[in-house]
Structures are given as structure tokens and as C-alpha cells.
Amino acid sequence: MKAKLLGILLIGFLAGTAAGTFFYYDISNFFIAAIAFFLVMSVATKKWIHIFVSLAAIFIFAGFEMGCxxxxxxxxxxxxxxxxxxxKVDQNIYQKSINFYVKEKEKDSYLEVRTGKDVxxxxxxxxxxxxxxxxxDLPKYKKDHIYYFVQYPEIRKIKKPNSGRYENFLVKKAILINRLNEYISDRISAVLPQPHAALSVGVLLGGSSAFSKDLSSKFSDTGITHILAVSGYNVMIIATVLFKFLKKKPQKIKIWGAIFGVWVFAVLTGMSASVVRASIMASVLIIAKLAGRDYYPFSSLMLTASIMVFLNPLILMYDLGFQLSFLAVLGIIYFGPLVGLMFKKRNIFTEIIIATISAQILTMPLIAYYFGKVSIVSFAANLLVLPAIPFLMLFSFITFAVYLVSPFLALGVGFFNWVLAEYVVKTILYLSSLPWAKVNIEFGFTALIVVYILLIDIKILSLRYAKKKKENLHDYYSLAG
Structure with a gap:
């Protein structure tokens, strides 16, 4: 009961933060007056409902003030x-310019620079x-602490200045991660042809810099671009697969093994802000399972999201990666039971399909809202492609690891890597070639809210139906052993 009430309070905090990022009103005086009123009423009446309302008001107003x-x-x-x-450097081999990000000395701010490839x-x-x-000045940039822009400036290399320990740590971290990414990418590219190498590196490390504009467009048309952006879905799939591999081990070994695997994956993908947030979200959900019968996945998810929003309020409304990670995990938690009823037997393959479909239920409407188009073949593409992605990630890493021992042996392992990548590419090319593959629509904010209300109604009706039939339908989530 306490966990559920905490979940409700945190929803109020998130709702207040979301409203605060859209509207700016100086509510400081009203906030203090309202909280004082509710606290006096709570002390005077000593009723738990008044105390709860007081706490809810504090959470909502605090979120609103932070968002503003x-x-x-x-x-x-x-x-x-x-x-x-x-x-950081963003470079696409098919573009004539590059973007890189300069962190100001001893400041938590970045300058985005666009310049030519000759630099x-x-x-x-x-x-x-x-x-x-x-x-x-736009919040979507400020959420990443990008405070300045410049195009084709004068650039001059300078000597390393005297910096503090934290600044030196950030420099070494950036260099190490960049070299690690380049090292892995170069080894995989030495074994596989394009675009198979680009796809393998993309699903393993994130990004599509080696993709042609045409191929990137086809991935977008089929609603499958998200496999190249490391998010909560990728992280939860890693945890799900590790749980299944360790299913015969004690519970604690499964949990800590999954957490270790999640953070190894986070390091390999560059420890970007979105990856770290997704890894924290998955780790909290995994650790919370140690609570056993007292575990409430929804409250744990709300707590994790609230901590992240407290540290950076702008990610709630302006970070698509955070939104997709949150909705993917929420979909796996609450729509997993419905999707799971379609399968009589459970194994790694069916678990991946269940997690894939349930995650897509909540993320697809948001993708349609942001990009203004609906891919008719998106569901089929995700159903056909996503179950292969964990295995493509696995073989991509194995190809890299074997190459370190013997480039010749890596060609043998790389064949299986190529087969999986070829399957994904051919599937995308075929589905995108269909004349009715996508439809451009006006999918506004109102339509988005209506769709999510309908999905909530479906969930409520399914629970009522299960209760009437006296089915023991527990909330399924991807980390179930």
C-alpha cells in the first residue's frame, strides 16, 4: 500500500515538472501559502487523507517550480x-560536414560546432x-547542456591547460570511450562488408554514421530506426537474455549477473547520458526484485524516473530517448501479461518476442507523434526483425572478440554475423519497397493523449476480465525468471 501511494505522489511530481516546462508563472508565494494551508489542516484534523493531499501538493508544486x-x-x-x-564527434561518411562538441573549461556547458570534413x-x-x-535557448538543447552554436568558425588547437581532477577525468573518459568505440568498429568492419558492418556496429554501440541516406530512410519508413539508438528496450533485452542464461543459478547471482551485463553494455556503447539513464532504470528494477513479494515494478519505475528528472528536469518533455526508454519498460511491465497469453511455452525466443511487442505498444504512438508519419509495416517489421537483434548483438561482439585472437577465425564466426545482418537488411528493404509501407499523417498531441487513454482502458478491461475468470494473471515483466 505504501509503495502504491509513493507511486501516486511521484506521478504528481512528474506531472508538475511537465507542466512547469511549458508554462512559466511565479508561484513561489502561492506554493508556500498552499503548503502551509494543507499542513495546518493535516495537523488539525489528523486524517491520513489530508496528510496525503498535503504531500501530493508539495510534490506537484515542487515539480512545477523545478520545471519552470x-x-x-x-x-x-x-x-x-x-x-x-x-x-564528442558526430560524423557521417556520406555528409560534407561534421559536428563536434566542445566542453568549456571547468564549466558544465558545451558548444556545438559545425565545420567541414577537412578539419x-x-x-x-x-x-x-x-x-x-x-x-x-531552446530547452531541447539545454537538456544536454548545449548552450552555444557556431558554424564554420576559426579553430585553433591549443595546449592542455591546468585543470582540476574532475576535468582531467572527463577528458580521459572521453578519449578512452572514443578509442574503444573506434577499435571495436574497425575490427568488425574488417570482417564484414557494408552495410552489414555498419548495422552490426549500430546495434552494438548505437548510431548510424556509416549508413547511406537512402538506407537510413528505409529504416525510418519501416519504423525500425530505434534499433540503432541504444535505449531502455536494448538494455532490458540484455537483462532478459542474461536472466534466461542464468536461470538455473541462485536468484542473487541472476540479479547481479544481469546488472553487471547491463553496465558492461553501457560502457561499450559509450556511457552517453541516454545509455546511463536506461541502465540506471534497468538496474533499479533488477535490484528491486530482491524485495520479493514487496516488489512493485510501477513504483520502482516512478522512483527511478523521478530521480532522473530531479537531476535534469528537461529530459521529461524534451528527451525522446528518455521517453522511449520509460515507455518501453512500462509497456513490458503492464502489457507483457496480455501478450504472454499468446504463448503456451516460454523460452528465450518467446520472451524476446513478448518484450518486443509489449514495448512497441506504448512507444509506437509517441514515434508517430514526433515524426508525423505512421509506418503501416512497422508492426510486421518489428515482429520480424527485433527477435533477431539480441542475437545480432551477441554475434557482433563475438566477431570482435574472436578477431582479437585470430582475424582468420573471425571470418568463420563473422559468417553467422553476416547472415543475421543480411536477414535484417533484406527484410527492411522488402518491407520499405511496398507502396503502402508508410502514411504521412497529422498525429497531434490530442490524438496522442486519446490513444494512450484507450490503451489504459484496454489494460483496465483486461484486468477486470481476468478477475471475473479468476485467472491468476500476475504482472509480467521482462526480468521474470
Whole structure:
């Protein structure tokens, strides 16, 4: 009961934060007056409902205030030059420009730089950027601490300045992760042809920089682009597969083994903010299972999301990766039971299919809202492709690992890697070639809310039906042993 009440309070906090990022009103005085009123009423009446309402008001107003302050944070100046180290480089071999991100010295802010491919700088280099630097006042940029933009500036490499320990740690981390990603990518590319190598690296490490514009468009048309963006779905699949492999081991070994696997995957994919958030979300859900009968997955998910939003309020409404991770896990938790009824036997393959379908139920409407199109073949594409992705990830890693021992032996293992990648590519190419593969629609915010209300109704009706039939339908979630 206490866990459910906590879940409700946290929903209030998240709702308040969401509202605060859209509307800016100075409610400080009203907030203090309202809380004082509710607290006095609670003390006077000593009724639990009044105490709960007081707490709910505190959570809602606190969230609103946080959302307002984060969304309306103003950048005070637009400097003519910025110095710092290159923390990340985004480059597509088919584009004529590159983007890289410079972290300001001793500041938690970044400058996004667009320049030509002829610039030869790498992650970890200290540079001085001069040009027409403009402020990035939109919340969707500020959520990643990107406060400035500049295009085709003057770039000059400078000596490493004296920095604190934390700054040095960030530089070493960026260099290490970048080198690790390049090392893995180069080894897989030495074994597999394109676009199979790009796909294998994409599902393992995230990203589609080696994809042609045409192939990227086909992935988008079939609603399958998300396999190249590491999210909560990928992390939960990793945990699900590890649970199944360790199913004969004691519960604690399964749980800590899954957590270890999740964070190894996070390190390999570069420890980006979205990957770290998805890994934390999965880890909290895994650890919470140690509570046994007292485990409430919904409350654990709300607590995890609230902690992340508390640390960065803007991700709630402006970070698609966070939203998809949250909805994917929520879909697995609450729609897994319904999807699971279609399968009489459970194994790794069926568990992956169940997790895939249940995650897609909540994420597909949001994807349609953001991109303004509905892929008619999306459900078929996800059903056909997603069960193969965990195995493609596994063989991609095995291909890399064997290459370290013997490049010749890696060709043999790489054949199975190629078969899986070929299956995914051919499936996408065929489905995208259908004349009715996608439909461009006006899928606004109202339509999104209506769809989610209908999905909630379906869930409620299914629970009532199960209760009438006296079925023992427990909430299924992907980490079930």
C-alpha cells in the first residue's frame, strides 16, 4: 500500500515538472501559502487523507517550480570565443560536414560546432573556437547542456591547460570511450562488408554514421530506426537474455549477473547520458526484485524516473530517448501479461518476442507523434526483425572478440554475423519497397493523449476480465525468471 501511494505522489511530481516546462508563472508565494494551508489542516484534523493531499501538493508544486526554473534558464552572454576540449564527434561518411562538441573549461556547458570534413581534430584535443557564436535557448538543447552554436568558425588547437581532477577525468573518459568505440568498429568492419558492418556496429554501440541516406530512410519508413539508438528496450533485452542464461543459478547471482551485463553494455556503447539513464532504470528494477513479494515494478519505475528528472528536469518533455526508454519498460511491465497469453511455452525466443511487442505498444504512438508519419509495416517489421537483434548483438561482439585472437577465425564466426545482418537488411528493404509501407499523417498531441487513454482502458478491461475468470494473471515483466 505504501509503495502504491509513493507511486501516486511521484506521478504528481512528474506531472508538475511537465507542466512547469511549458508554462512559466511565479508561484513561489502561492506554493508556500498552499503548503502551509494543507499542513495546518493535516495537523488539525489528523486524517491520513489530508496528510496525503498535503504531500501530493508539495510534490506537484515542487515539480512545477523545478520545471519552470530549468526551462526558463537564460544564457547571459554570447562570447566571441570559447576554449575547451572536444568531448564528442558526430560524423557521417556520406555528409560534407561534421559536428563536434566542445566542453568549456571547468564549466558544465558545451558548444556545438559545425565545420567541414577537412578539419583534423579528435576527441580529447583542446581547441580555441572563434566566430559568430550564438546562444542555444531552446530547452531541447539545454537538456544536454548545449548552450552555444557556431558554424564554420576559426579553430585553433591549443595546449592542455591546468585543470582540476574532475576535468582531467572527463577528458580521459572521453578519449578512452572514443578509442574503444573506434577499435571495436574497425575490427568488425574488417570482417564484414557494408552495410552489414555498419548495422552490426549500430546495434552494438548505437548510431548510424556509416549508413547511406537512402538506407537510413528505409529504416525510418519501416519504423525500425530505434534499433540503432541504444535505449531502455536494448538494455532490458540484455537483462532478459542474461536472466534466461542464468536461470538455473541462485536468484542473487541472476540479479547481479544481469546488472553487471547491463553496465558492461553501457560502457561499450559509450556511457552517453541516454545509455546511463536506461541502465540506471534497468538496474533499479533488477535490484528491486530482491524485495520479493514487496516488489512493485510501477513504483520502482516512478522512483527511478523521478530521480532522473530531479537531476535534469528537461529530459521529461524534451528527451525522446528518455521517453522511449520509460515507455518501453512500462509497456513490458503492464502489457507483457496480455501478450504472454499468446504463448503456451516460454523460452528465450518467446520472451524476446513478448518484450518486443509489449514495448512497441506504448512507444509506437509517441514515434508517430514526433515524426508525423505512421509506418503501416512497422508492426510486421518489428515482429520480424527485433527477435533477431539480441542475437545480432551477441554475434557482433563475438566477431570482435574472436578477431582479437585470430582475424582468420573471425571470418568463420563473422559468417553467422553476416547472415543475421543480411536477414535484417533484406527484410527492411522488402518491407520499405511496398507502396503502402508508410502514411504521412497529422498525429497531434490530442490524438496522442486519446490513444494512450484507450490503451489504459484496454489494460483496465483486461484486468477486470481476468478477475471475473479468476485467472491468476500476475504482472509480467521482462526480468521474470
Amino acid at each position: 526554473n530549468a526551462a526558463n534558464f537564460k544564457i547571459k552572454s554570447e562570447p566571441t570565443s570559447i576554449s575547451g576540449f572536444i568531448a 583534423e581534430y579528435k576527441v580529447g584535443d583542446y581547441v580555441l573556437i572563434s566566430g559568430n557564436i550564438t546562444a542555444a
